Amino acid sequence: MNSKMEVAKKIKGRDAHLGIIGWFYAGRYWLERYAYIVHRITGLAMILYLVLHIFVVGERAKGQEAWNAMMSKIQSPLFEFLEFLLLVAFIVHALNGLRLILIELGFFVGKPSRPKYPYRTSISKQRPLVYLIMLVGAFFIVVSIYEFFKLGGGQ
């Protein structure tokens, strides 16, 4: 079998992808690709949390005793830190998701043009949006650290 046929067979069988390793290989896509990797990891963390959350919160239907027993199990410094990580995951996922929705709707990609050589890329139009969400995200994370860990005092 010649090499072209082998490649065609792999693509048809979907063996040509890089698999999970491909998540961590940004190649020349750089920042947007890393944003995509972080988006996936935070998304997976949140769906796992949502499933657990439905069962934990469901305890309230069993009454006060069951609720307090559940809270005593999960109110520890470790769980509090995990909840903080969840909050950070939400901030990152939501802001990057907003960026993806804007791009999906055709914002920040420039005007469409015919594919004439030398080809134009929309990276220069998209990149400022990535920097903007990184700045806004950093601001929200700093505010969250301050408030979550009560750095300004209070209970």
Added chain:
Amino acid sequence: MKDSIRWIIHITCGGILIVLLGLHMGAMHLPDIFKFFYPLPEGSDPVQWSAVISRAKDVTTYALYMIFLPVALYHGLYGLWNVIAEALSSRKLDKIVGWVIVLAGIALYIYGAYTTTVSFINKGM
């Protein structure tokens, strides 16, 4: 259902979640900042029983939870299915995983909606 329709629902749910989950996260984890949305008595915790049950009995909160739950489940589980499908090399396996996720989503929705409704209507609490 076409992939394009599923994708449009996915990003629509994402947009709704930015607002709803943002308010929920803020009210639960940053109560001093989000007191405009969910005021708590001074020094009380959003997860203490009295606060939990007062939210559960509030008709607006109940309605929000009932919208929030399917939106979050659809967005999260559709995203999960996409991640898993990308790692699989068989379209047949994709479909099987897809149906398992759909059934899990329905079961989670039924359980979540049931406990939310029981907490809302049960006068003994």
